[in-house]
Amino acid sequence: MNKTVNQKAWFLVLPVLVLVAFSAIIPLMTVVNYSVQDTFGNNVFFWNGIRWFEDMLNSERMWNALGRQAVFSAIILAIEVPLGVFVALNMPKKGFWASFCLVVMSLPLLIPWNVVGTIWQIFGRVDIGLLGYTLDAIGINYNYTQGYFAAWTTVIVMDVWHWTSLVALLAYAGLQSIPDAYYQAAKIDQASRWAVFRYIELPKMMGVLMIAILLRFMDSFMIYTEPFVVTGGGPGNATTFLSIDLVKMALGQFDLGPAAAFSIMYFLVILAISWVFYTVMTNLDKRDVR
């Protein structure tokens, strides 16, 4: 049977295109316009060429924020992905406890960012927070408003608490889709627990795990609210991640030009990494089909 080629269905995408243009493309174009101009307010702009890009590329502040951001995202992925997979492997497969675990796991995902931030902000306080008070009582010097290490630990533990269940739930969904026959075959071959994980569970989870990694990367790379509520970017600039720095620059100091140049570079980095993830994922799919 010959399929007829008809591309007219693409016109059905038009409404989405209009919406995205209105909410994303046109604002992004405005950002590009801002990035080559300077302003003293009143919507009056002066041509500034590529000087803002030059400034930003040579700005230690931006490279430091990017470095902190990269380290943060790397730590988040290194903890949450293995932990999420581990949790998913140990969750009950069916029955009451399976549903129970699913509900409990999804609870943190339902809590808004600023509330999570507030919870941990209070939880970690030495005077009224359980965590801070306990740590202080057993003699550990923990103060996230002054200690570099304490601030980082708090922000990371908070993110792990908030988002590991997303990875776990996705990995769990991947595991559930593996037919029993695979496990039976492995049992006949007397495969070890590690071999079952390495050659059955991991390959079957790969696609969904890539999505989990992509989501967690994007989310941690643009993290703003939680560290802002807990540490406000401090102590000093210790937890000033990219978006916190960007907002400080754009809305705190109202340096629209540099902030626009900064956001375009931020956008390019995200675009490049997303493209890599997308390519890897589509290639995994193709390999599965073959």
Add this chain to the structure above:
Amino acid sequence: MAWMAWTWPTAAFFAVIAALLITFTVLAVKFPETPRRGILGIETTRGDRLFITLLGSAFLNLAWLGFGIAPQPYALLACLVLAAAIFRFV
């Protein structure tokens, strides 16, 4: 449109990108192609190669500016070389 703070260079920039997208859409409709596999080991169509070129050019321009290699307009020449290489080998 005054609120968008347009300038001629940025308008030209977006016009070129829009023209490229339209050209490649028309090309894809008029001359359908099968994806091919290049040095990156991934299947790419013309559109994919255009995307890689544009993204690569953006980073090339930033690197050119950041390292102060030569006056910025010359970066565009390097981008053309990059584009030719990507369309030939990727």
